[in-house]
Amino acid sequence: MRQLALAFALLIAASDVARAFCGFYVSRADSDLFNKASKVVLAHNGDKTVLTMASDVKGDPEEFAIVIPVPTVIQRDQIRVIEPARMDRLDAYTAPRLVEYYDEDPCLPHPLPSTLFLTSAMRNSESTRRKGDTLGVTVEATYSVGEYDIVILSARDSSGLLTWLDQNGYKVPRAAEAVVSSYLRQNLHFFLAKVNLERQSRIGFMFLRPIQIEYESSKFMLPIRLGTVNAEGPQELIILGLSPRGRIETTNYRTVQVPTGPEVPLYVKASFGDFYRAMFDRQVAAERGRAVFLEYAWDMSWCDPCAANPLSADELKNLGVFWLDGSSESAGAARRFGPGGGQPVFATRLHVRYDRDHFPEDLMLQETADRQNFQGRYVLRHPYPEPATCDTGVSYRNGLPRTFETQARNLVELTGWELDSIRERMRETGQQF
Secondary structure (H helix, E strand, O other): OEEEEOOOOOOOOOOOEEEEEOOOOEEEHHHHOOEEOOOEEEEOOOOOOEEEEOOOOHHHHHHHEEEEEEEOOHHHHHHEOOOOOHHHHHHHEEEEEEEEEEEEOOOOOOOOOOOOOHHHHOOOHHHHHHHHHOOOOEEEEEEEOOEEEEEEEEEHHHHHHHHHHHOOOOOHHHHHHHHHHHHOOOHHHHHHHOOOOOHHHHHHHOOOOEEEEEEEEOOOEEEEHHHHOOOOOOOEEEEEEOOOOEEEOOOOOOOEEEOOOEEHHHHHHHHHHHHHHHHHHHHHOOOOEEEEEEEEEEOOOOOOOOOOOOOOHHHHOOOOOOOOOHHHHHHHHHHHHHOOOOOOOOEEEEEEEEOOOOOOOOEEEOOOOOOOOOEEEEEEEOOOOOOOOOOHHHHHHHHHHHHHHHHHHHHHHHOOOHHHHHHHHHHHHOOOO
């Protein structure tokens, strides 16, 4: 059985163009760029968290299940399934982006613009409970939610829990015992989900929809260690945080901003995915594989440039934003976010590449009051294509080789690619030195 390839799960066995305010959004580095990439949405305010998990499972859904440590016994009305398009929208909205600008005639008087987720367990729940009693495992609750069968467990010890999981079709490696034991010492419960194939067929979905759970706890954290027990190499996790105050950050690992703002050669437009992966690889290496990277932080009232339209109130509510309730407090927050239909929601995008050696602890998170806007953005600047005969135009033309050289060296610094190869690609695409 293969577990959901999310940060906290056990592992068993585009180039659209949209116009923005001061330039053109060209392409985005969303989660599809990375192999073994999972994404979660965390809507958090006070002690309440709504966690939405997307599955990247490929193949027979019978082989799919998840096991997640949770701080409380989750009730039926705290579990939902949502459409994957909702998460995809937020992924696209917050993704690092490539933008392009066009130089204007240098002879004109005005300046250039500035770049600103148990079938058998459920059908045999009483038998399951009796087995659990002898192992120190308590089945706290069982639910049917959409195409999923849900079991909530508590346990006295890790050995009994792992035996129960094995007897019920969750083939958990014994290497997980130390991690499971640590969660039990924290009085955590376990949320289990399997696909009910009969119900899935009846509903008619050919894919697994994201699972959403909500709970209240003073612990704001994302348990990732179970995902490293039997993982084949590092995994990618995109955390899409939503809060009413400001940025969501990690407290036990460094939160580092990805580079942003540099101009890069024009040919990067045709290979932005290769560029961003190489750039991210280099940043991970520079931080010795121990950092969480901030790729986006912005309120929902505006963006510059926008990689997608801002999410509506209904979309945000579907993703777990529970404070959009029409209250005076919510209305006041909306006013603080400015006019034009802005929502009292601040979006944070964190990207972590993790494994057991470099991330031995779960991600401890905090909601901050930091509302400083940030986005990973990389700039293409097209030279003015026509002759420019004024003195300023001549100077502009003479300065283009220096501009191109700066762009080439920026690309070396960002990716580690060879300078001469970059220069050659630039010449082939019309940027002459």
